[in-house]
Amino acid sequence: AQSVTQLDSHVSVSEGTPVLLRCNYSSSYSPSLFWYVQHPNKGLQLLLKYTSAATLVKGINGFEAEFKKSETSFHLTKPSAHMSDAAEYFCVVSTPSGGSYIPTFGRGTSLIVHP
Amino acid sequence: DAGITQSPRYKITETGRQVTLMCHQTWSHSYMFWYRQDLGHGLRLIYYSAAADITDKGEVPDGYVVSRSKTENFPLTLESATRSQTSVYFCASSPGQGLVGGELFFGEGSRLTVL
Numbered sequence A: 001a002q003s004v005t006q007l008d009s010h011v012s013v014s015e016g017t018p019v020l021l022r023c024n025y026s027s028s029y030s031p032s033l034f035w036y037v038q039h040p041n042k043g044l045q046l047l048l049k050y051t052s053a054a055t056l057v058k059g060i061n062g063f064e065a066e067f068k069k070s071e072t073s074f075h076l077t078k079p080s081a082h083m084s085d086a087a088e089y090f091c092v093v094s095t096p097s098g099g100s101y102i103p104t105f106g107r108g109t110s111l112i113v114h115p
Numbered sequence B: 001d002a003g004i005t006q007s008p009r010y011k012i013t014e015t016g017r018q019v020t021l022m023c024h025q026t027w028s029h030s031y032m033f034w035y036r037q038d039l040g041h042g043l044r045l046i047y048y049s050a051a052a053d054i055t056d057k058g059e060v061p062d063g064y065v066v067s068r069s070k071t072e073n074f075p076l077t078l079e080s081a082t083r084s085q086t087s088v089y090f091c092a093s094s095p096g097q098g099l100v101g102g103e104l105f106f107g108e109g110s111r112l113t114v115l
Helices: none
Strands: A002-006 A010-014 A019-021 A023-027 A032-038 A044-050 A056-058 A064-068 A073-078 A087-097 A100-105 A109-114 B004-007 B010-013 B019-025 B031-038 B042-051 B054-057 B064-066 B076-078 B087-094 B110-114
Touching: A002 A087, A002 A100, A010 A019, A019 A109, A023 A032, A023 A087, A032 A064, A032 A073, A044 A056, A044 A064, A044 A073, A073 A087, A100 B042, B004 B087, B010 B019, B019 B031, B019 B087, B019 B110, B042 B064
Parallel strands: A010 A109, B010 B110
Antiparallel strands: A002 A023, A019 A073, A023 A073, A032 A044, A032 A087, A056 A064, A064 A073, A087 A100, A087 A109, B004 B019, B019 B076, B031 B042, B031 B087, B042 B054, B064 B076, B087 B110
């Protein structure tokens, strides 16, 4: 069985300050991990992914995430928030099930960016 | 244009009626998925398909039916709609080599209201 917990339902930051969105996962196997972003009334877009290569993963728009197996975490960070970063963010874990990898989504974290 | 398209984007129906949401992708991806998105629940998997004529249940399949006679199409049918099925539905596809390291490509979503 696999699960993912996003520790904050809402995160509020000021423009120009760092962003930290927290994600913990549970998996019986070596997982693939993803972060997706959803802007209002839009579909989801991949930010970055971890698939057992480098533990520090760089994504689009200055985001990055670090896979920490000992802490079962995959937190998303960005050094300096921009107004356009305001969106819903989803952490996703994917582990094998019957020959396929079935993704499980966290409940999402809403990032609010203040001017 | 290449991509994944959902139709209709918005639908209002009544309890007990049959509704079909369409999903079409132009990449020839093997895997296709249907998710529903509800406040506080993130995205929950309804059904998925690994290839044409192969479908399997996800986390919340009750009340839904899928088919996949062609690789590019993956319609979702609510045979007798209930108010609890009011939601935003997302279709996604993924490359044929499997989900390991694979990105999910999402449609724009279909907002369904059941009165």
